[in-house]
Amino acid sequence: MALVAPSIHAQQIIGSLNDAAGQPIDAANVLLLSPADSSLVRGALTEPDGHFSLENVAQGRYLLSFSILGFETVFINNLTVDEGHPIIDLKTTTLRENSTLLAEVSVVAKRPFLEQKIDRLVINVENSITSAGATALDVLERSPGVVVNRQNNSIALAGKNGVIVMINGRINRMPLEAVVQMLAGMPSANIEKIELITTPPANFDAEGNAGFINIVMKQSNDAGLNGGFSFSGGIGRGSNASAGINFNYRKNKLNLYGDYSFGRQAQEQLFLFDGQVLLDENTLQTDTRSERDPVQRNHNARLGLDWTLSKKTVLGILISGYDNRWSMDAVNNTTISINGxxxxxxxxxxxxxxxxxxxxxxxxxQHTFRPDELLTFDLDFLTYDNENPTNYLTSYSGTGGNFLFEERTFSGKVTPIKVSVGKLDYSKRFSDKIKMEVGMKGTSSRFDNDVTVFRIENGVPVNDPALTAEYRLEESIGAA
Structure with a gap:
């Protein structure tokens, strides 16, 4: 259950990490966790000067951890964030080197949850306890520099909108609204890592000036048949459940892989709003109570094939899709008062x-002529459809409960989109400093948006022409 006031203050947690000699520690993991199940709430990396900042932290009680390879992990328990402290300064925390002596040393490679590279931040989701039961959108929402707006289905990276999302290095050419819905139904159990690329290489598409988010799915290199299954669930003010399955079959020159996931989330929400304005010499006050019961259900599926035609040529085919349905019943009661x-x-x-x-x-x-010469060809087909019907019943009553009048309205929106993209790239490296890259790309798209609004008058639906519209857009683009 959520209680929302007219103004909400987001808190910030800041501090710094030093070693025992007082030197700043760079690129350490700073993870804000839920004390109930150690699930990730927010994450950040320390800067070269050792400082860190966790932004937009909601009020509550948390567990904070600091970790980096070679040092002992430090936890801060019962960290309380409240409205009275908009900025919580933890000052300096000292990490001590891990000096445990072992009679026999076994080296086990384990990547940190957050890993900073030259051009990107890598979130190692695979085998991370903090991401258990989460979706791809949940992980992004808790990642440093990423802002997810679920209401308008947008994602911003480092304060910039227009982010391009990629799956296994290939651009997902759906509208961002559709991509957000896909990520909301993609379980983290099927993901190996997520790369937040703020400084993209020169061969990336120019339209990704806000950055790229590359989601790398799990895929086994072992021969034979292997796979996995995951399930999670919870109950509180509502309920949620998710399940996923993935497989990989590799034999000789053939690699067949796929995954399917299902998720359902039901919530009970309560919003309270109040406000007042001065109108002439009167005070107009509104008190609103909004009760909402949203339910979201989603299916995601992928099936792919990689076929090694020769030592230099690989052919790949991938089919993917999803079905996401969100529904909500809402009741809003508003009392309008004049001078109390x-x-x-x-x-x-x-x-x-x-x-x-x-x-x-x-x-x-993909054809490799020689180690320094490569030719790649991609052909994408995409269909996307969005239907958004809504019913409104608005009724007005006097203070004594006497009925005044009511309005009933129906609105519908249908948005089908079709996109085809062909791309051919050639690259050749002549030396360590000289590399040639050329290519061509063609895109064909069709976008329809039909909006209809009907008002019910005497039991008969009457079209409202002022709010009803049809839009058509066809576009073809070629580039080289």
Whole structure:
């Protein structure tokens, strides 16, 4: 259950890490965890001067951990964040070197959860306890520099909008709204790592000026058949459950892989709003109570094939799709008072459904002429459909409960999108300092958006032409 006031203050946690000699520690993992299950809430890396900052921390009690290879992990328990302390300064925390002596040494490679590289931040999701039961969107939402807005289906990276999302290094050409819905249904159990690329290489598409998010899915290199299954669930003010399965079959020149996941989340939300304004010499006050019961259900699936035609040529085929349905029943009751005396009661009941469907296919070919000369070809087909019907019932009553009048409205939005993209790239390296890259790309897309609004008058639906519209857009782009 969520209680939302007119103004919400986001807290910030700052501090720094030093070693025993007083020197700053760079690139250490700073993880803010839930004390109940150690799930990740926020994450950051320390700067070269040892400082760190965790932004937009909601009020509550947390567990904070500091870790880096070669040093002992430090925990801060019962860290309380409240409205009275907008900035919590932890000053300097000292990490001591891990000096445990072993009679016999076994070296085990384990990557940190956050890993800073020259051009990107890598989030190692695989085998991370802090990401258990989460989705790809949950992990992004808790990552440093990423802002996810679930209401308008947007993702910003380092304060910039227009992020491009890639799956296994290939650009996902769906609209960002559709990508957000796909990530909301993608379990972290199927993900190896997520790369936040703020300084993209020169061969990346120019339209990704806000950066790229590359999601690398799990894929085994072992011969034969192998796979995995995951399930998680929870209950509170609502319930959630998710399950996923993945497999990989590799034999001789053939590699077949795929995964499927299902998720369902039901919530009970309560929002309280109040406000007042001066109108002439009167004070107009509104008190609103909004009860919402959103339910989200999603299916995600991928099936791919890599076929080694020769020592130098690999052919790949990938089919992917998802079906995501979000529905909500909401009741909003507003009392309008004048100078402290209730005047009008406004009640709005709405039922809304948002249904996204996507099916895409990719054909790719890679030919290596020699180690320093490469030719790649990609062909993508994409269909995407969004349906958004909504019913509104608005009723007005006097202070004594006497009925005044009501309005009933129905709105519908249908948005089908089709995209085809072909891309051919050639690269050749002449020396360590000289490399040639050339390519060509063609894109064809069609976008439809039909919006209809009906008002119910005397039991008969009447179209509202002022709010009804049809949009069509066809576009073809070629580049080299």
């Amino acid at each position: 005396t209730p005047d009008t009661l406004l009640r709005i009941v709405n039922d809304e459904i948002n249904h996204w469907q996507h099916l895409g296919g990719n054909l790719n070919l």
